[in-house]
Amino acid sequence: xxxxxxxxxxxxAALGSFLAGLALPLADAAAxxxxxxxxxxxxxxxxxxxxxxxxxxxxxSDLGIIVARGKVEMTQDQRTxxxxxxSYNQRxxxxxxxxxxxxxxxxxxVIFADYVELQEGLREGFVRNVRMLMTDGGRxxxxxxxxxGGNRTELDQGVYSPCDLCKTDPTxxxxxxxxxxxxxxxxERKIVQYRDASMEIMGIPVAYSPYFSHPDPTVKRxxxxxxxxxxxxxxxxxxxxxxxYFVLSDSMDxxxxxxxxxxxxxxxxxEFRQRLRNGFYEVExxxxxxxxxxxxxxxxxxESDKFRGHVKGKGRIDIDxxxxxxxxxxxxxxxxxxxxxxxxxxxxxxxxLFAEGFRGRSYAEVAAYAFQGLRPEDRDSRQxxxxxxxxxxxxxxxxxxxxxxxxxANILNLxxxxxxDSRRVSINGGWQMPWQSPLGDRYVVAASLRGDAYWAKDLxxxxxxxxxxxxxxATTARLLPQLSVNWSYPWVRNDPGVQYLIxxxxxxxxxxxxxxQSDVPNEDxxxxxxxxxxxxxxxxxxxxxRYDGGQRVAYGLNLGAYLAGGMSVRAFVAQxxxxxxxxAMPVGSGAEDQRSDIVGRFVxxxxxxxxxxxxxxxxxxxxxxxxxxxxxxxxxxWLKLYGSYIFLDAPPNEPVTGRREEVALGASARISDYWSIxxxxxxxxxxxxxxLDSAFGAKYEDECFAVVVSYRRTRTQDLDIEPSDAxxxxxxxxxxxxxxxxxxxxx
Numbered sequence: 099x100x101x102x103x104x105x106x107x108x109x110x111a112a113l114g115s116f117l118a119g120l121a122l123p124l125a126d127a128a129a130x131x132x133x134x135x136x137x138x139x140x141x142x143x144x145x146x147x148x149x150x151x152x153x154x155x156x157x158x159s160d161l162g163i164i165v166a167r168g169k170v171e172m173t174q175d176q177r178t179x180x181x182x183x184x185s186y187n188q189r190x191x192x193x194x195x196x197x198x199x200x201x202x203x204x205x206x207x208v209i210f211a212d213y214v215e216l217q218e219g220l221r222e223g224f225v226r227n228v229r230m231l232m233t234d235g236g237r238x239x240x241x242x243x244x245x246x247g248g249n250r251t252e253l254d255q256g257v258y259s260p261c262d263l264c265k266t267d268p269t270x271x272x273x274x275x276x277x278x279x280x281x282x283x284x285x286e287r288k289i290v291q292y293r294d295a296s297m298e299i300m301g302i303p304v305a306y307s308p309y310f311s312h313p314d315p316t317v318k319r320x321x322x323x324x325x326x327x328x329x330x331x332x333x334x335x336x337x338x339x340x341x342x343y344f345v346l347s348d349s350m351d352x353x354x355x356x357x358x359x360x361x362x363x364x365x366x367x368x369e370f371r372q373r374l375r376n377g378f379y380e381v382e383x384x385x386x387x388x389x390x391x392x393x394x395x396x397x398x399x400x401e402s403d404k405f406r407g408h409v410k411g412k413g414r415i416d417i418d419x420x421x422x423x424x425x426x427x428x429x430x431x432x433x434x435x436x437x438x439x440x441x442x443x444x445x446x447x448x449x450x451l452f453a454e455g456f457r458g459r460s461y462a463e464v465a466a467y468a469f470q471g472l473r474p475e476d477r478d479s480r481q482x483x484x485x486x487x488x489x490x491x492x493x494x495x496x497x498x499x500x501x502x503x504x505x506x507a508n509i510l511n512l513x514x515x516x517x518x519d520s521r522r523v524s525i526n527g528g529w530q531m532p533w534q535s536p537l538g539d540r541y542v543v544a545a546s547l548r549g550d551a552y553w554a555k556d557l558x559x560x561x562x563x564x565x566x567x568x569x570x571x572a573t574t575a576r577l578l579p580q581l582s583v584n585w586s587y588p589w590v591r592n593d594p595g596v597q598y599l600i601x602x603x604x605x606x607x608x609x610x611x612x613x614x615q616s617d618v619p620n621e622d623x624x625x626x627x628x629x630x631x632x633x634x635x636x637x638x639x640x641x642x643x644r645y646d647g648g649q650r651v652a653y654g655l656n657l658g659a660y661l662a663g664g665m666s667v668r669a670f671v672a673q674x675x676x677x678x679x680x681x682a683m684p685v686g687s688g689a690e691d692q693r694s695d696i697v698g699r700f701v702x703x704x705x706x707x708x709x710x711x712x713x714x715x716x717x718x719x720x721x722x723x724x725x726x727x728x729x730x731x732x733x734x735x736w737l738k739l740y741g742s743y744i745f746l747d748a749p750p751n752e753p754v755t756g757r758r759e760e761v762a763l764g765a766s767a768r769i770s771d772y773w774s775i776x777x778x779x780x781x782x783x784x785x786x787x788x789x790l791d792s793a794f795g796a797k798y799e800d801e802c803f804a805v806v807v808s809y810r811r812t813r814t815q816d817l818d819i820e821p822s823d824a825x826x827x828x829x830x831x832x833x834x835x836x837x838x839x840x841x842x843x844x845x
Contacts, residue, residue, distance in 0.1 A: 149173045152184075162188040170195075176204040192217040207232050222246055228253065235801055236260035240281065256281035256292075260832045261802035271301030273803045274831060278310075289320075319345045324353070325830060332822035333438065335360030349373040355384075357439065362388050365439055379413030381427070384441060390432050391818035395474050398817055406435045410442075423453040433472045434819050446471050459493040474816055479516035482621065486511060501531035508642060512621060518569075519555040520619040524548065524642050539587035544636065548578040548645075554619045574617040578645055580609040582636035586656075599658035603672070604651065607636040612647035614681045620644055627725070628688035630699045630713060633672045638689065649677040654698075665705060671698035673718070686748075688725075693718050708732030723747065736768040759783040760790070772800050789813060804830040 153168025165185045172179045182197025194215045201209040212227040223245035230238045237260075240253035259275035279294035289311055297305040311322075324341040331337065337359040344352040350372040357365040367384030385407030393399040411427035428447035436442045452465035467484040471477070487510045494503040506526040513519040528546035535541070552574050558567040588601040622641025632638045634654065637646040654672025674694040688695035695715050702710040709732055715725040726745040733739045741763045748757040764778030777794035781787055795808030806828045813821045 164188070178202040190217060216245075232260075235262055237263075250285065251283045253281040253283075255279065259802070261800070271298065273800065274299045276310075319343075319351065321345050327826070327828060329824060329826035331824040333818075333820060334362050357384075362386070362439075367441075374415070376417075377413065377415035377422075379411065379425075381409065381411040382441075383407065383409040384439070386439075389818070391434070392432060393817075395815075395817065400818075404431075406431050408436050408441055417453075420457050421453060421455040424450075425452075426450040429470060430472070433474070433476070434817050436472075437816075437819055445473055446476070459495070461491045462489065464488045477516070480514055482512050482514055482517075484510065484512050499531060500533075501529065504528040504530070510621075518557050518619050520557075520621060521553040522642070523551045537587075539585060542584040544582045544584075546578075546580050548580075549575070550578065550618075550642065551575040552618050554617075557617075557619055559616075572617045572619075576612070576618075576645075578609065578612075578647070580607060580636055582607040584634065588656075595662050597660045599656065599660070601656035601658075602654075603634065603656060604653045605634045605636070607646070607650050607652075609636075609645070609647045609649070611678050612645060612682060615644060618643055626684055626687050626689075628674075628694055628697055628715065629725075630670055630672065630697045633674055633694070633697055644682050646680070647682070648680055650680075651675050663706070664703065666701070666703050668701040669698065671696065673697070688715050691718070695724055696721075705732075707734055738766045740764050757784055772798055774799075802832040804828075 150166070150170070150172040152166035152170045154166070156165050156167075157163070158165075163185055165183065167183050170179075170181045170184045172184070179195065179199075179201050181195040181199045184193075184195045186193045192215065194213070195211075196213045199211040199214055203209065208231045210229040210231075211225050214223070214225050216223040223243075225243040225245075226241075228238075228240050228243045232238075236258070238256065238258045240256040243251060243253045245251045256278045257275055258281075259272045261272035261274060263272060264270040275298050276292065277296050277298060278292040280292075282291040282293070283289075284291070292310040293308070295307050295310040296303045321344050322342070324343055326341070327339040329337055337357055339355060339357045341353050341355040344354065346352060350370075352371075353369045355367045355369070357367065359365070363386060365384055365386040367382070369380065369382040371380040372378065385405060387403055387405055389400060389402050390404045390406050391398050391400050408430035409427060411425065414422060414424045416422045427449050428444075429449065430436050430447065436444070447470040449468040449470075450465055452463060454461070454463040454465075464486055465484070465488075466486050467482075469481045469483075471481055488508065490505075490507045492503075492505040496502045504527070506524075506528075508522070508524045510520070510522040512521070526546060526548035528544065530542065530544040533541045533543065552572070554572045554574075556569040557572050558569055560567045583606045584603075585605070586601055586603045588599060591598040620643045623639040623644035626639055626644070628638070632640075634652050635646075639646055652672060652674035654670060657669040659667045673696045674689065676689075676692045676694075679692055680689065683690040688697070695718050697713075697715045699714070700710070700712040704710075709730070711727070711729040713725075713727040714723070716722070717724055723745060724747045726743065728743040729741070731738075731740040741761070743761045744758065746758040760780060760782050762778070762780040764776075766774060766776040768774045774797045775795070776797070777792075779792035780790045782790050789811070791810075791812050791814070793808060793810040795806060797806045798804065806826075808826050810824045810826075811822070815821060
């Protein structure tokens with residue numbers, strides 16, 4: 099026993115280095131394609147104390163060999179080694195472990211081996227029958243592993259799979275695995291290489307490559323192929339998208355994304371990104387040579403072998419703690435290219451160059467805009483170009499009574515190649531004070547004074563005539579004082595398990611009567627419609643070009659019932675009355691007459707599994723529906739249902755074409771631990787129930803593999819966009835490239 103005690107310091111020093119070196123070849127031999135969340139073994143603190151125990155400890159002084167036998171357990175720096183026998187030869191500097199060798203890594207990974215031998219200062223080594231169980235369930239195994247130079251590990255007859263083994267028959271092949279005659283981990287190059295590699299699915303080889311590589315677990319980014327997407331679409335034929343990722347530097351990368359189609363040739367695309375010290379920028383672009391259709395749906399023009407493409411970009415630069423600058427870029431060669439090839443479905447593209455500043459509660463911006471319309475009726479010559487627009491917003495601090503001052507200023511310079519040019523200067527000052535009376539009712543008193551000046555060229559005399567209207571030049575100025583009072587009186591009643599709210603609300607606005615405001619070009623207040631959000635605002639228009647003048651009152655009622663567990667029922671209904679006719683309100687908006695339409699909403703949340711929303715606008719005279727919006731979503735975790743219904747009545751001057759009515763339904767259900775199904779559809783009720791868009795599919799997903807099979811039918815027709823059907827099959831293998839939906843959906 100005394101000899102054993104004398105051996106302890108010698109064995110602890112030797113085995114501390116042994117344990118540090120032993121973990122490296124075993125973990126390197128088991129290196130496999132995992133994400134950046136895996137921390138490569140290493141960095142063992144050989145100065146940390148070694149705790150070990152064994153049933154027997156001996157030292158052969160003639161041979162210089164220290165041997166620990168029987169349930170050997172050693173722990174150093176959160177790494178634990180278990181083995182039947184551990185020995186260390188002081189003369190040859192060789193350490194071995196044999197018999198049920200296992201190592202528990204600090205990461206939670208467990209390494210198993212039958213026999214391990216290390217020498218040459220623990221830089222050279224040999225491992226027999228190595229196996230590894232990772233924390234994410236992945237497994238790696240091989241016959242023999244050798245370590246050379248302290249940074250290169252080679253594994254013979256390696257097998258890797260992240261899939262769980264069958265619980266009833268662990269000998270069955272996993273869902274997929276990779277076999278290779280040799281696996282090489284080069285720590286200096288930080289790469290794992292496979293020689294004579296084959297992919298097996300359910301034990302059946304389906305793909306072979308003489309060489310395959312991926313970055314080792316210490317690397318977050320490395321060049322290589324990403325997961326491809328394969329499918330069939332009516333207008334494109336068969337297609338495949340094969341992205342390749344290039345790492346250009348620590349702050350720069352490029353993804354090359356060609357799309358190969360059988361009917362429309364090859365589309366070349368890519369995305370470049372760079373992170374700067376004080377910002378970033380990224381540019382996406384694509385292009386092809388193919389037939390394209392221009393003109394209108396009534397008069398299409400087909401052009402052969404024309405270049406088609408698009409570009410999108412985004413950049414931001416932080417100038418200092420207050421100011422930043424940026425750019426948003428979006429342009430395309432024609433109206434249907436992006437939809438046809440799956441790069442977006444926008445109806446218009448906006449390019450913006452800007453600088454903005456934030457300080458306290460205030461904000462300032464200088465910007466320039468260019469627009470591109472993608473609807474059939476849009477003409478490039480009529481699209482506005484804004485150079486520049488500048489906005490300043492100041493919001494003061496509240497005083498002891500809660501009152502505060504505000505100030506806003508805006509300038510705008512807008513021109514068109516064909517159409518109205520306009521320049522605007524607007525300055526506004528305001529004051530607001532909230533107050534609550536002793537009775538509990540609440541008031542918000544506000545006053546503002548705004549001055550606008552406009553210079554317009556080629557302004558339409560009668561906007562209803564469109565391009566046929568004669569034009570004129572106009573210069574005008576206006577002074578817009580306004581006083582408003584918002585009032586509410588909430589009544590609350592508490593009963594066991596429920597709280598009730600009854601809150602009458604009202605608003606009074608007083609301003610000059612302005613008439614039609616026909617001398618002012620309307621650029622930012624188009625498409626106004628009265629609704630439950632803007633009815634209580636003193637100025638209901640969203641922009642500056644139109645002003646809600648005259649004297650007006652709005653009145654309404656808020657109702658609510660709030661139950662335990664987050665369940666609630668809320669309602670709001672309101673109407674407004676103008677003391678004069680407001681001729682600036684567009685016909686069909688619901689506010690063109692002195693007495694407005696009735697607007698409101700109902701929000702019902704009867705349980706944590708269901709939410710219902712209903713918004714409406716009802717005619718003031720005959721209570722006929724003018725707008726209905728219904729939305730519903732809910733269901734338990736295994737079943738999700740959603741639906742929506744929208745009805746927009748036609749304005750008086752558009753009795754047929756302006757009406758819109760459609761319903762959309764969708765659902766997804768998890769029918770087992772691995773299988774789920776989904777589907778959705780949109781029906782146009784205006785035209786007798788035509789199905790506009792539908793899709794359905796099924797998805798299988800387990801711990802290591804996913805497959806999505808989907809079918810989509812669209813009935814949209816626009817120039818060269820024809821009704822189409824598409825079938826898409828996506829396969830995803832965990833830890834091999836992407837494990838999720840692709841960024842670009844060609845469907």
